[in-house]
Amino acid sequence: MNLDVEKLITDAKELLSSNINKDISKLRGFSIRQLNGIANQSALIATGIANGEITSATRDFFLEQLVELAHNFVNTLVGLLIATIEKLWNALVELVWKTISEVIGYQLPPFTLI
Secondary structure: OOOOHHHHHHHHHHHHHHHHHHHHHHHHHHHHHHHHHHHHHHHHHHHHHHHHOHHHHHHHHHHHHHHHHHHHHHHHHHHHHHHHHHHHHHHHHHHHHHHHHHHHOOOOOOOOOO
């Protein structure tokens, strides 16, 4: 029995696309919520500075908190993207191992990092 390269490519594309679409949808929802929060916080700070509720003594504190909020958002987004890439990698390796196992007639040992 030969490995059907075209089928493996098609299966891999479908598998990766389906996983990417699910994860991107989750990332999009998370990003929208976070960006809304950052934008609303920015509006509150701008209004507070403009009307004097936030004084020069407290302005830097609020601005630093806003920078920290944005920084945490981006760091979380990076972590989620890394997790998504690892999930895609694992799914692809699992598919390849399964396909090879079917061709050779026995189960390959689990994939492990070197």
